[in-house]
Amino acid sequence: MYYHFRNRTIILFVLLVLLVLLCIYLELIYYSGNYTSKIIPLYGNCPADIPPYPNYRYFYKNADNREKECNHIQLQRSSTTERECPDLFIIGARKGGTTSLYQYISQHRGFMGQGLDKNASAGEIHYFSFTFLERSWKDYIDKFSAQRGKKTGESSVSYLTSCMAPYRLRALCGTKPIIVVLLREPVGRMLSTYVMRYHIQANKKESLAEYVNEGVKRDISRWKYLLEEEKILASQLLNQSSFCLFKPARSQIYEGLYSLHLNRWFKYFPRENFLIWRSDEFKDNTSYFLSELIAKLGLQEMNEDELNKITSVYYNSIEYNSTGLARREDMEYLKELYTPFNQQLTDMMAGGYSWQN
Numbered sequence: 001m002y003y004h005f006r007n008r009t010i011i012l013f014v015l016l017v018l019l020v021l022l023c024i025y026l027e028l029i030y031y032s033g034n035y036t037s038k039i040i041p042l043y044g045n046c047p048a049d050i051p052p053y054p055n056y057r058y059f060y061k062n063a064d065n066r067e068k069e070c071n072h073i074q075l076q077r078s079s080t081t082e083r084e085c086p087d088l089f090i091i092g093a094r095k096g097g098t099t100s101l102y103q104y105i106s107q108h109r110g111f112m113g114q115g116l117d118k119n120a121s122a123g124e125i126h127y128f129s130f131t132f133l134e135r136s137w138k139d140y141i142d143k144f145s146a147q148r149g150k151k152t153g154e155s156s157v158s159y160l161t162s163c164m165a166p167y168r169l170r171a172l173c174g175t176k177p178i179i180v181v182l183l184r185e186p187v188g189r190m191l192s193t194y195v196m197r198y199h200i201q202a203n204k205k206e207s208l209a210e211y212v213n214e215g216v217k218r219d220i221s222r223w224k225y226l227l228e229e230e231k232i233l234a235s236q237l238l239n240q241s242s243f244c245l246f247k248p249a250r251s252q253i254y255e256g257l258y259s260l261h262l263n264r265w266f267k268y269f270p271r272e273n274f275l276i277w278r279s280d281e282f283k284d285n286t287s288y289f290l291s292e293l294i295a296k297l298g299l300q301e302m303n304e305d306e307l308n309k310i311t312s313v314y315y316n317s318i319e320y321n322s323t324g325l326a327r328r329e330d331m332e333y334l335k336e337l338y339t340p341f342n343q344q345l346t347d348m349m350a351g352g353y354s355w356q357n
């Protein structure tokens, strides 16, 4: 009787140990990998995987902000489902041709964009980047609610460079969204931003060349100062996929470091959610890319005539000659700075982003 009891105790003990080992193993798998094996948990408190990244002190310098972020997400999640989420997010890059793409897809009868009446700022809600903590999910989603039965989406160029947007979008929308990124050669992208800023000024005090030149110069010195302050070399950023600036639009140089931004997005979304295109290729073959997006959204195909008609219009386009807008030495500096980042992007995407020619 005693032996019988002892044997059963031993067997139970062994089973218990095996169970514990299995749990540890499963836990390890769960936390080891990337987004696919790791489901963002429902939060009691701040979850382990919420950023902060190293220089999140900009964001979290007020200690309450991290707590505020967690509480806000928790609150919104309880009142939402992934189903309500828009289907499409065009996240950038700024000056990549996003307005045109959003206008094109919005002309498909199975898709409804919003904010299109505002022309240049069509669809730019910036919820997941700028207004997230102030606005409720309901407030955001109501913008799309009149479009039942249609695919919906928005286009906010601030998302690509935002520290928090990928995390927030994943937490609220799961892996549902299709995410489109248009990447333009970064120096040209930067000049285009300054050209736009020049044109939207009410009182222009200088010529376009003076304005752009000054802006680029200021951007470069700000960038050098930032690296000094962070005690980091630009080349070291290549290995810091979590490096992130809270106010990205203040540095047009930073906005063009696409490999850093995409790495941040890839932490939260599977690669198959993305359509990542070069803006110049998009420009040369717009109908082809648009039909790719239409197919990805599961919308009805459009015929070639329709596609060509829709894509024949250029939105948010300004006529200018970019030659001589910035000093030669500044252009050289920028090209050199971007080369390793473009190379990293090329490696990540298996080709095509060196923009050498």
Ligand SMILES: Nc1ncnc2c1ncn2[C@@H]1O[C@H](COP(=O)(O)OS(=O)(=O)O)[C@@H](OP(=O)(O)O)[C@H]1O
Pocket: 093, 094, 095, 096, 097, 098, 099, 100, 101, 120, 157, 192, 193, 195, 196, 279, 280, 282, 283, 284, 286, 313, 314, 315, 316, 317, 318, 319
């Ligand atoms: N179809 C197509 N393909 C490629 N590029 C295009 C297309 N349509 C517009 N554009 C050019 O894109 C620039 C504006 O980009 P965005 O609309 O993304 O700008 S914004 O960030 O929303 O302000 C702007 O570039 P610049 O003219 O150099 O400023 C547009 O000319």
